[in-house]
Amino acid sequence: MAAPSIVLIGNLVAMGSPLGLLCLRVVVASFIASGFAAPSAQQARHLLLPAPSHRCHECEYVVAEEDRGHSDGDKQTIADCFCAKPKSLLFRCKVAHKIKAIKVKYEKIVKQASNAIIVKKDLHVDRPVPSSNTRTHREPSILSHVEDSKIPKRDQEKDDIISKILQYNEAEDDRTVLSIVGLGGSGKTTLAKHICHDYKIKEHFKEMIFWVYVSQDFDVDKLIGRLFETIVRKKSNLQVEQNMPREISNKLGGKKFLLVLDDAWHRAKRGWEQFMVNLKSGAPGSKILLTTRDLKVAEIVKSRHIFELGMLSEDESWSLFLKSSGCVEEDLGFQYIEVGKEILNRCSGVPLAIRTLGGILSENKEISIRCKGLVTFPESIGKLRKLRTLELNYADDLESLPQSIGDCQDLQSLILYPCRKIREIPGTICKIKNLRALHISECSFLKQFPSEFTGVFSNLQTINLANATQFQELPSTLSCPLLCTLDLSRTKVTMLPPWVTTIGTLECINLEFCFKLVELPKGIGSLKRLAVLNIKGCSKLRCVPSGIGKLTRLTQLGLFVVGCGRDDARISELENLDRLSGKLEIRNLKYLKDPCDAKKACLKQKNGIKTLVLDWSLDKEEKELASDVEQEQGVLSALEPPSQIESLKIKGYQGPCLPRWLMEQIGHLTSLESLDLVYCGALAELPEGIGQLSALRRLFIQGCPALQCLPQSIQRLTALQSLVIAECRALASRYKQGVGPEWHLISHIPFVRIS
Structure with a gap:
């Protein structure tokens, strides 16, 4: 069974003193990418979250727990409130906008967790949170164990509630309801647990103390089933539904009971009335204790007593933090105390947030960091020998990392995103043999790796330099035998070093919009496992x-450039790439002399391609070739796209007419939404069947001076939203808005631009 993980996403500063190290260990979150793959949305969970709200009652602190080893679906979450924005330090804490419900065995999860912690904020607590809760409704762990309270304020509130529970008034009915109301993380469930474990409650109700977890997914029949399992101690799915209320009534008949209804959200009065009728058989003095975030719910269930939990004061928060972390105030320096209290002030007095931060310290977890406003990074980072993930987000003023980073021998993931002023990576990073993921994206000043960045990285699986817009080249020699992902998109690389083609484990090479890239390595066909070779937008x-x-696993290519050299790929090599999907641009079609070669590309069979660009034009630097009209017509005819194509662009084609698949058989392109005809200088007519393109929403025509008119059937294109005509003098005159002789054919189109 995989250990559960707890994820904390926040932003805090690390200082150069030992205090910086303490802050680092407290506030950072560590993710371990499963299978050592590149971080994903499910694995890394390090999204940038909304800025904090100034109204603390709208903030929530969320600890998300995920036990991937369970097959019975026993997966839960724990939610509470956290918000950080210290005034004396250049950092803020980011938190997210959804609460999730509370998990049963929290203490056990905390001890087992080896990953991170998530802090979310700006949460509207009166909004129900989508949940997949499958918490056991009998809650055996809640009624079998509870740790001692560390909050005097809650102890006093507990005593007040217990006195009301034990109080008996003959005027009351057989099932008095008391409610505990408070924000998520304020300690409602914990307080209810302590009440159930109080010796006076146990003595008063004997064995008749029950607990039912309600949740926002309120269903009367299911809730009765949970009540049945809790009270009768039998499986509800094996019982006749009509018999369960009778058995519940028999079990409770004439006996005093205490029933806790935990985490109630439902506001419909009728639903509660249908449920409560099953509890009438209890003896006078029976009590129902309900916990909810919504005061309205407490009123709907006709609560006789409502206890609203407040947040902890600054002193109470500090006291709880010390108890949870095991720290002794006398052993802490003035700076520790000052910064610690600044952090806790932004916890908004939420007990679970404070306990969690203290728990991190007491358990000495492995950590990562997300921060903003970080100017310098402490050399003491090297002392964190067990650090697995270091993540710096939006440290816009940080220019370098300390050389001591090389001492973090267990570091597996180094993530800088975006640290725009980072100019160099310390050479000592080469000492980290366990490094598996190197993400340095959107670092605008980083030009290259240090000269020491050579040798063998035996565990490195991901190199991500996306949007490092000044990065120019990879080292000429490097060994990464397990590398799976190489992302150099939007960098200034001009070519890939030969060692790239020797890595048989490579599955993804992303070179999207590398405008300086002029060539790919010749041996790239040897990368048999390559699924993504994204060269979209590589204009040079x-x-x-x-x-x-030979790359038959390719699903993404983006661009195919027809060459004229002996070592260049022929377009027929596309034949076996049947998994291609998304967009494919085929450029320099003027170099394609043989239509039979184009036919072998089998574009028609590649149903995953949704956007196709066929481009005959050459770069400005290349010598313009004389057009062979018959040859170009044959090539275009052979490059028929799949019938499910959604966007088609034909550029630089010099034939006078379009091929049969566009003229006579255009109706089979039932999914075509966008059609572009650009600089087709000799094109004299468009297909009359264009009116059959029921899905067409956009038609763009530019630089087609030979076109004299549009097909009459264009008026049948009711889905067409945009028509743009540019550099087509005859069309501009004929369809001029309001005055052109055939303006009426296109006047139904919402957006028309003719220039």
């Missing part, structure tokens, strides 16, 4: 190397 790429057709 001169050709694709021969052998690309």
Whole structure:
């Protein structure tokens, strides 16, 4: 069974003193990418969250627990409130906007957790949170164990509630309801647990203390089933539904009981009345204790007593933090205390947030960091020998990492996103042999790796330099035998070093919008496991190397450039790439002389391609070739797209007419939403069947001076939302808005621009 994980996402500063190390260990979250793959939304969970609200009652602190080893679906979450924005330090804590419900065995989870903790904020607590709760309704752990309270304020509130529970008034009915109301994380459930474990309550109600978890997914029949299982101690799914109320009544008949209804959200009065009728058989003095975040719920169930829990004061928060962390105030320096209290002030007095931060310290967890406003990073980071993940987000003023980072021998993930002023990565990073993921994205000043960045990275699986817009080249020699992902998108790399083609484990090479890239390594066809070779937007790429057709696992290519050299790939190499999907642009079609070669590309069979660009134009630097009209017509005819194509662009084509699949058989393109015809100088007519394109929403025509008119059937394109005509003099005159002789054919289109 995999250990549960607890994830904390927040932003705090690390100081250069030992205090910085303390803050680092307290506030940071660590993620371990499962299977050592690149972090994903499910694995890393390090999204940037909304800024904090100034109204603390709208903030929630969320600790999300995920036990992936359970097959019975026993997965829960724990939610509470946390908000951080210290005035004396250059940092803030980010938190997210959804609460999740409370997990049963919290103490056990905390001890087992090896990952991180999430702090979420700006949460509207009166909004129900989508939940997949499957918490056991008998809650055996809640009624079998509870740790001692560390909050004097809650002890006093507990005594007040117990006195009301034990109080008997003959005027009261057989089931008096008391409610505990408070924000998530304020300690409602914990307080109810302590009440159930109080010796006076146990003595008064004997064995008749029951606990039912309600949740926001209120269903009367299911709730009665939970009540049945709790009281009768039998499985409800094995019982006749009509018999359960009778058995509940028999069990409670003439006996005083205490029933806790935990985490109630339902506001419909009728639903509660249908449920409460099952509790009438109890003896006078029976009590129902309900916990809820919503005062309205407490009123609907006709609570005789309502106890609203407040948040802890500054002194109470500090006291709880010391008890939870095991720290002794006398042993802490002035700076420790000052910063510690600043942090706790932003917890808004929420007990669970404070306990969690204290728990991190007491258990010495492995950590990562997310922060904003960080100017310097402490050399003491090297003392964190067990640090597995270091994550710096939005440290916009940080220019470098300390050399001591190389001493973090257990570091597996280094994530900088975005640290815009980072200019270099310390050479000592080469000492970290356990490094598995290196993410340095949106670092605008980083140009290259240090000269020491050589040798063998035996565990490195991900290199992500996306949006490092000044990065120019990878080291000429490097060994990463387990590398799976190489992301250099939007960098200034001009070519890939030869060692890239020797890594048989590579599955993804992302070079999207590398405007300086001029060539790919010749041996790229040897990367048999490659599924993504994204070269979309590489405008200076001169050709694709021969052998690309061997990459039969490719699902994403983005661009194919027809070359004229002996070592360049022929377009027929696309034949076996049947898994291609998304967008495919085929450029430099002027170099394609043989329509039969184009036919072998089998584009029609590649149903995953949704956007196709066929481009005959050449770069400005290349010599313009004379057009062979018959040849171009044959090539376009052979490059018929799949029938499910959604967007088609034809650029630089010099034939006078379109191929048969566009003229006579256009009706089979039932999914086509966008059609672009750009600089097709000799094109004289459009297909009359264009009116059959029921899905067409956009038609763009530019630089087609030979076109004299649009098909009459264009008026049948009721889905067409946009028509743009540019650099087409005859069309501009004929369809001029309001005055053109055939303006009426296109006047139904919402957006028309003719220039």
